[in-house]
Amino acid sequence: MQNKFLWGSATAAYQCEGAWNEDGRGLTQWDDFSHNSELNVNKVTGDEASDFYHRFEEDIKLLAESNQNTFRFSIAWTRILPNGYGEINQKGIDFYNKVINTCLKYGIEPNVTLHHYDLPLEFAKNGGWANPTLIDYFVEYAKVCFNAFGDRVKLWVTHNELRYYAHCSYLAGNYPPNHKLDFNTYVKVMYYGMLASAKVVNEYRKLGLDGQIGIVSPAASVESLEDTNEAKVAIENAELYYIRSIFDPAVFGKYPEKLIEKIKNSGIDLMSLS
Template sequence: MKCNVLSDFLWGSATASYQCEGAWNESGRGLTQWDEFSHNSDKNINNVTGDNAADFFHKFEEDIKLMSKGNQTSFRFSISWTRIIPNGVGKINYEGIQFYNNVINTCLKYNIEPNVTLQHYDLPFSIAKEGGWTNPKIIGAFNNYAKVCFENFGDRVKLWVTQNELRYYAHCSYLQGNYPPNHILDFESYAKTLYYGMVASALAVKTYHDMKLNGMIGIVHACGAVETLHDSEEDKIARFNADLYYIRSILDPALKGYFPQELIDKAKSSNIDISFIDQKYDAILKEGIVDFVGLNVYVRNLVKPYSGEESYMSFNNQGKNSNKLEGSAIKGWFASDDDPSTQKNFWGREMYPKCIYDCIKYVNNKYPNVPLMITENGVASYDQVEDGKINDDERVQYTKEFINWVIKAYDEGLPIYGYYVWSTMDLYSWVNGYEKRYGLVYVDFENNYKRIPKKSWYEYKKWIDTFQRNHLKEK
């Protein structure tokens, strides 16, 4: 399915409400899961909050104007559920409606296409404390919230996303334990989050389609091609298991309308209680097929066979103060592998730009001709101001390589319709705080949140201009 909004390739950048807005207790906004977590020093290991974040709430016009000056044609942002419905259910906050109307109208004023995500990690605390995505009551609450957004913004917003990275959110919240509610290796809650989250997504998709609005609605998935360094029979099994875990657990229900039987069978054989699966939701899943998929691509999923007796998770929220690598090992499924030939960043993440091209091909091979966008891709760094400038050369180098691989996919006729840098400006990085910077625009968090475009902002502007001059859209 395609509509006019994808007639031209979209170049943009992305944010998320909790990470950029600030104003956590202004204009009627309710408490989110991340407010409660970040204000609790026993849980928040780095003791940094998003209370003010990048102050986008007060500086959105400046930020959108900078995007326009930088040749960007689309802005991906999320709506804070508790700005719209402070308690998650019940009374609507019309100050929140007005704020997002202002953001959307400012985008259109500067010829920026809004790409709006309904849920990017920041659940209402009133819903989170009742189990969040592990409680089926959230399905109706989320659909009501989505409908309010469609009714108020759907006349101008043509691109909608239900969920941002549901699987990765569940992974961090219930397996790694570094996101609230900070459970470790709680596979049942992880499974419930995926199940009820995808049912809720499907119901919102159906609601949007039933309203016959002139736009598209999709889902955003943290994605990377599943690969192994070797090709033994054990490696093939590890790849199959990792594909179920990383890819098909989200994209099968999103694009086919059901969870793969192999995933259900593997969960049962792993003694994961999935008795909560209910046939009454089957029709919702089948009727809620998305129109497009957004891919958040940072790394490939490099795996190997794992015969260990214990599952474990490895992550690095300490940056250069730690030598940990990102990774997982799930008993009876697979373990993450490490390619010694590739560079890793300070946070233990592989830097391998070809992964973005491999991911586009991988997803298109599994789900042919589905419209795809790269909804996040970015490079983290410890950026410093020198003589009033930020020469983020490593970000420039890697972003250019990533973009070249995206353009190669585009030139080969793959169904790729947009690319968004993560992030528009420096943000609060989940748990990490503010030293870990991704932005094209530097934010001086100590000096009234002053904006300074980085070298990468100027280079991105040039790359967009070059693409637009050299590529006439013919498909």
């Protein structure tokens, strides 16, 4: 697998599975938003989506027929642990076992994401990723998945694009909880999210599983139309807060010193809740 060129497709559980209230699945922050928020102006939900929950074999077969050899999909945390913690939902385990086994049946390498934005509702109501208590819950959820699926899944992702999740949730305000320009919480979500990712990677290593694990994040250069001192400061801030806040801890295991200094100078206390 490591030496094979992989070309395929990617989905997220809430965007494709549907079956939002079937077989013991718990509620997520997106269920709450799509069903109850007045900000859902188009009244669109993921209740049915593309019905992957019932049509996964058909979809995976189409991947193989189009000569794709990998499929990145996310596990819905609340299908495995309906409350986000505690009792395991065996029907959720069974579903993802069927998806993984079907991938292998058609020669598709499963690439599994643990968190693709669909946070369990109870956690979302208690501060989400700005609350450091979520870290240990995420680790326990990941361990359940590793133990259930790690014998066949060789590619794992901790978070999908944590930066976009934090930006849309706390700066742009178009993702729940729909905060706008809440930079204080944005920084905490990025920090605790990366700490959770690192701890999950460490747990995977301790299990001695034969696979690869990391985080998915977009990378891009930061440019400006102006060559002013203000623009240079903005470029540096963007690189630190949007890019290096992900890649430095993922690669080097620590935050950039300049970023730590800027966070302190902004009066943001990473050890307190939002």
